[in-house]
Amino acid sequence: MKASGSELGWLTWPSEQGDKRGWEVAQKTLNGSQFYSYSVCNVGEREQDNWLRTTFIQRRPSASRVMVELQFVVRDCNSFDGASLTCKETFNMYTSEADADVGTTFRKGQFKKVTTIAPDEITRKNLQPVNTETRVVDGLSLKGFYLAFQDIGACVAILSVRVYYKTCPATVKSLASFPETVAGSQALSKVDGVCMENAVSEKVPRIYCTMDGEWVVPVSQCQCKPGYEEIKEVCQECQPGYFKAAVPSEKCELCPANTQGTGYGDAACPCTPGFYRAEDDPPTGPCSGLPGAPQDLQATTQLSSGRVLLTWSPPGDTGGRADLTYSVECRRCDGAACQACGEKVRYEPASTGLTETRVSVSQLDAHLNYTFTVNAHNGVSAAASKASPRAHGPPSTAALTTSLQYTGEGVWGGGTTVGFQTGGPGTALGHLICIWGTLDDNLNMTTYTVLVLDRTSVRVSDLAPATTYLFRVQPITEGGAGGASIEDEFKTLADGNTNFPACFELKQLKPLKTYVDPHTYEDPNTAVLKFASEIHPNHITKQKVIGAGEFGEVFRGILRAPGRTEGPVAIKTLKPGYSEKQRQDFLSEASIMGQFSHQNIIRLEGVVTKFKHAMIVTEYMENGALDKYLRDHDGEIPSIQLVGMLRGISGGMKYLSDMSYVHRDLAARNILVNTNLECKVSDFGLSRVLEDDPEGTYTTSGGKIPIRWTAPEAIAYRKFTSASDVWSFGIVMWEVMAFGERPYWDMSNHEVMKAINEAFRLPAPMDCPSAVYQLMLQCWLQERAKRPRFPDIVSLLDKLLRSPDSLKTIADFDPRVSIRLPSTSGSDGSPFRSVSEWLESIKMSQYSENFACAGMVTMEQVLHMRNEDIKNIGVRLPGHLKRIAYSILGLKDQTSTLSVFAM
Incomplete structure (x- = not known):
């Protein structure tokens, strides 16, 4: 009425009451403002029955539940003299449905009561509080309805009647659009939606509308289809150079190494010319090149019967792959005519599919020139041949050749004639230490001789018959004797002959870098500057927090540094308020990581040390920690792929052991996984493990030890060696094959130590190949000297991967x-x-x-x-x-x- 300036034409009943007055329109001043109202005030009369009915209210078909908001005032009955028996302070609200407007026809029997309206506050003296009450009218089904208000003896004025229904507004959630929906009478109303453009869902997207008009509980969310990513609730095409291969992926990713995008909206990135994917490579992974030529091919005589030991070094360029194999071709020349050596020549272990850089050749004829060619292959060699056989030739890209002539004369032993002359390439190194001596039945060296050499061969004479000798050769580096050694074992024959060469060729030996403990530096900052490159913080962009460490948060970010390819990185930060010791401990891990360079070791990109907020920047591993990744993909990864992941971890550990570095905290939680399921060893700070998990460590006077992963001698005597890392690797193998199960389940640390000392070993995980479980048991031998070394583990895993049938035999499983x-x-x-x-x-x-x-x-x-x-x-x-x-x-x-x- 305030808006129209007049009454609304509502019906009052009874229409004729003689001297009595029912509901009527009144204009009042209330609290200083003018109001129109419908009012009634017959408090002194008995048996009041006054009705006020609204005009016909048309209903939206889907609005079965409406809200009625009333604003009204009620006068205090005590303010009327002598009316206390007949006066009321409440009135009633009714409703009646109809399919058409019935005009002025009014029958009380058509109405049903909704509620009694009572005021929260009543009018006293000059104070006239306005009451607001909201009631629900539910279950409406016809085209419209009337509201009616019944007075039974109150002094009441209705100032406002607001009739409305609630809706859940049209919205977009999780890439699905949902229409405006009228809130129903049920607590939750199911509403189906439609995926937005370039989005898909396995099931119809669904959400629920509450009675209060709010959206809740989205179900079966839509996701952007391949080639599209979600940006501000819209699926947008991947930009050139980026791709998204599958629906569940969230963001477009940069095309992997050696691939190229085809334009906008790529679901995959094809290989750039000259690079390939193997048949079992994931289509989302990088492409690889062909390997370079094997290096330092050399031939060394072994037996007077015509045996030759061919050795070589891996190619400088492996094509970016770890699945290198080699093949050997032999040709013999009699004068000017040359031909293949034929089936007579024997190769041990084989002439093709070699993973070691050595092969023994026998059954050679005297007085002929032999030419041996060693070819390198990797996983994409076959794909390269299929793609362009003429352009790429044989599966390998290069070969190295050495020629030999067998004289057929001479006898080994006693320092007599050398039966072969070698013309193979080779470069003498610096000084070398050559040690040899005899071995007893327990393979312990009993006597030994030490020579310091400035050449790459040595002649051995005056050897005892029927005696086992061990030869070991090491390079002399700036820090003294160290690095890797060549080691071989031979036994002389009973007649004084030997079954090893008089000349021990060392041309294939290269001095290896050894690990330097940064804590030996007087100033720890010097170690950081020596082993890690400094990055300006302006070149780093943090994007989102992906974890938290002891020292601070870990972010995913982007590194945009001059001279570097822009790409994602992980950024470890140092929280505010740190001490100088905490800063040094934080950066010491970078000093360790900076010394390593291997495809299965997490790569250090650099550090920020010259600014207030110190940071460590490493490569970003999209799939995070291995244990969590395995738990999230329980049962989804085949055994051969799990073994491949273990091969990568063992390769990284072999590299660390070759550098004389002991990890001490090898566990699946400290292995990171990228999008290609390539595993990399990380976390080079044992003092920081499991600080928030008291049951994960065992406190000793020397610090904390991760009991479930640690070898018994390391727990008892703190004797950490590569052999104790091998024990830990066995636990990692169990974690991988058990898809991230916790080692020793819910056993306490003391129960674990007691069980191990009583010879208990973890049982085989479900579906674990027998050969893999047997390797685990070897890693858990009580005597550390009997455990396999990491080179042995790498070799065995390589053999299993080359022979998938060897993984079909499953170890016994006790559920x-x-x-x-x-x-x-x-x-x-x-x-x-x-x-x-x-x-x-x-x-x-x-x-x-x-x-x-x-x-x-x-x-x-x-x-x-x-x-x-x-x-x-x-x-x-x-x-x-x-x-x-x-x-x-x-x-x-x-x-x-x-x-x-x-x-």
């Missing part, structure tokens, strides 16, 4: 131990109360709904399930299927409900 199930009971020994509780105990709670929908609601029903039953309820991933099946097997075995589980 009662390996999954740590307390049969049909929970951790406290009481029976599982539900199927959901059981699934949670084996980390398969994501299938709770599948079991419920299939009617599997009791543990008794679960125990009768077969493998096909598990598949039929929607468990498809092989690892998940087997975990559930093996768990049921363990439950059956312990409860003896069935003796055989049909798999």
